[in-house]
Amino acid sequence: MDIEKIVEEKKKVLTNEEKHVLFNGGTEAPFSGKLLNEHRDGMFCCKVCNTQLFASHAKFDSDTGWPSFDQALPNAVEYVDDTQFGMTRTEVRCATCHAHLGHIFDDGPTDTGKRYCMNSVCMEFQEIA
Numbered sequence: 001m002d003i004e005k006i007v008e009e010k011k012k013v014l015t016n017e018e019k020h021v022l023f024n025g026g027t028e029a030p031f032s033g034k035l036l037n038e039h040r041d042g043m044f045c046c047k048v049c050n051t052q053l054f055a056s057h058a059k060f061d062s063d064t065g066w067p068s069f070d071q072a073l074p075n076a077v078e079y080v081d082d083t084q085f086g087m088t089r090t091e092v093r094c095a096t097c098h099a100h101l102g103h104i105f106d107d108g109p110t111d112t113g114k115r116y117c118m119n120s121v122c123m124e125f126q127e128i129a
């Protein structure tokens, strides 16, 4: 699989907002994302390369306005220090195509203690029947 080719092809069909978030590390407006209230059983996958990132059972309601998860699937994501805006945060990217997904914080309410704060526009939901 030639991931660069997949990314180039995908860029032709993504909206400007999707590209801004995925490739420039942007953030969608809170409460705007269509996955925020997605509660079916399934998998949340990278919008660019379709890699499965999060299982629906890891999703929780954080009241932040962004879809939130307490864990990612094994080896699905990578972590990058982000010092934009004078803050040190940890950026979460797709480990396969390196697209930006969101950030991770240590204030999660479950046993993992993690809160993956993701952008809806970076993912597609695949329902498991």
Ligand SMILES: [Zn+2]
Residues within 6 Å of the ligand: 046, 047, 048, 049, 050, 051, 094, 095, 096, 097, 098, 099
């Ligand atoms: Zn990806």
